[in-house]
Amino acid sequence: MDSGWLVLLSVAFGLLVGAGFMALLHAAERRGSNAVDVVNPAVPDGVEQVINALDSAGVVLDPSNNVVTASPGSIAFGLVAQQTLVHPELIALVDKVRSSGEPVTTTVELARGPFGDASIHFLVRVARLGSRYILLLAEDHSETYRLEDVRRDFIANISHELKTPIGAISLLSEALDPAADDPEQVRRFAKRLHTEAARLTRITQEIIELSRLQAADTLRSAELLNVDHLIASAMDQNHVQAELRGTTLVKGGAKHVEVYGDESLLVMAIHNLVGNAIQYSLENSRVGIGVRVEDGVVEIAVTDQGLGIASDDLDRVFERFFRVDQARSRNTGGTGLGLSIVKHIVENHGGDVRVWSQLGRGSTFTIRLPEATPVASASQGDSR
Template sequence: MDSTWLVLISLALGLAVGAGFVALLHVAERRGARAAEVVSPTIPDGIDQVLEALESAGVVLDPSHNVMKASPGALSMGLVWNGGLVHPELVELVDGVRRTGEAVSKELVITRGPFGDASMYLRVRLARLGTRFVLLLAEDRTETHRLDEVRRDFVANISHELKTPIASVSLLAEALDQAADEPEQVRRFANRLTTESGRLARITQEIIELSRLQAQDALATPRLVSVDAVVAAAVDQNRVVAESHDVTIVVGRRSRVEVYGDETLLVVAVHNLIANAVHYSSAGSHVGVGVKHFDGIVEIAVTDQGLGIPEEDIDRVFERFFRVDQARSRHTGGTGLGLSIVKHAVQNHGGDIRVWSQPGHGSTFTIRLPEAVQNVAGTHNAVEANGENVDTYPAG
């Protein structure tokens, strides 16, 4: 009997000890899970979807500044690399938000990526996300900053460009008054006055044209436009000037293609290219105007045999008021806005403009436009008809 009780007591003690160990294991497991949550906290639900939807950059950081999540924008802007923030300025802002708990907004100038040297203008906002995370949002304002600089430069340039003809008109008016009794002087000053007033009118007109092209509704009602008609009108506008410069304009075969757009704007664009080619061509040379079309693309090329453009200036020729040869441009009455107008007119029609040039051998400017859909099926017939004629406008 005594031995039986001893066995029962031993079993009871064994069960009690086992239950105690099991309970301790459960407690340890729960504590381990809580510790794991502290070490590797989870991001609140929905943050992944929000970051994916952001057009700007978004980054979520843990207490050790490790990047837990980053939007595609943050990666493309080079804010995140090797699991952390690239820029010390951003890390410092994160520290401040974590320390004070208050949201922060700031504008920064930083480099793009860990190894880049291009500057990037950012507007950033940081705030706590829950108790352990910090959310960083960044908006790239580099393009906005560039456009602000362009506007400032435009105002400065236009003030300078208008100042010269206005001052000339004023001085010539005074000279006319003083030379009232000298008919020869009056005629000379009157001719100068006409030249300067014409230059002032051209600058004003081109500024108005450029402003219209930059408006959102520049092509509010596009229509089918004959490219041959555009080229013919532009050539006709330059015929007299070409003859006076002893320059021959040679026009290629008719294309019989059409594009969607504004005929007046396209005539202005082609006219400006031809006018530039004539002004920069020497006496006895030729300016060629040709149209090609292939794979739904229409190309209008204007080629001259002039001085050409230095390689370092090719990327700048479409800037407002930029002139390759300042002295020659002023002598020929150039405003420096013509190519900028061409660029905006072509872009408004969904196309682009390209330039090839070699100093001493001339330049070729090529306008590329999408061909009108209605005409794509007739491309083969138009190509067959290309052999009809070649129009030339010889110098006077």
């Protein structure tokens, strides 16, 4: 009986030791699995799909700053190359977030690619992604900075443009009193006063007109207009200026073409182009106004035989107050707003304006507008 109990106790003890050993093995296995997860965890589910769907730049980095996944935008902007961040500024932000654990949002100006001087302004946000990874998001804000630069330039330019005639009027008015006994001097000063006042009025009117055009998204009232009539009106307004410079105005191309729009605005647009062509042409030269219709688009081209525009300036000629020849424009009374007004008038009519130019050969500005096509009536469309 005693020997039977001893056998049972031995078996029970063996089972207990075996169970304990298996429990230890399972515990060790779980700890090993957890250690592997800590050393080499996977990127959280769905993050890679979200990053790939971003239009902006998105990057996930591991502890060695290797790029685990990156959006197409981050590569297109030149932020990522060969699975690494390109810019030291971004690497410094990532390291800062990794050490502090706090997210960072800031603006950074970075070079676009390894060549050239072009740069991009980014709004960058860097934050932890889980316990191991870092998420970097960058959004291109270059357009915001560009618009701010345009606003500053506009204020600076308008201040300068207004200061010139206002200063001249002030000086001339002060000179009138001492010259009261000299009728010839008074007449000369009065003529200058009239010229400067007219220039100030013109600048003010063009600024008001440009502001009105920029505020209008669409035309409130449009009517059917004959392009021949629009061109004839614009040529008539520039007739005196053309005669003074010995410039011949020539019209050619398609006839009896029609567009929908505001007559006064379209005449102003063509007038500005013709006036510019005369102003920047050589004396005793020729300015041509041609009309063409193709695929439902009416093209009104104004061509001069002037000195032309440098290729670097072609993209800027429609900016407010930008003038290719600053000194010459000032002498001829130009404001630098004419082409900007043309651009906004044409865009408000659903068209666009283009420029071709070559130094020494002249320039061609082309207004492109939708052709007005007649709508058939129900009776005309009924074949019964």
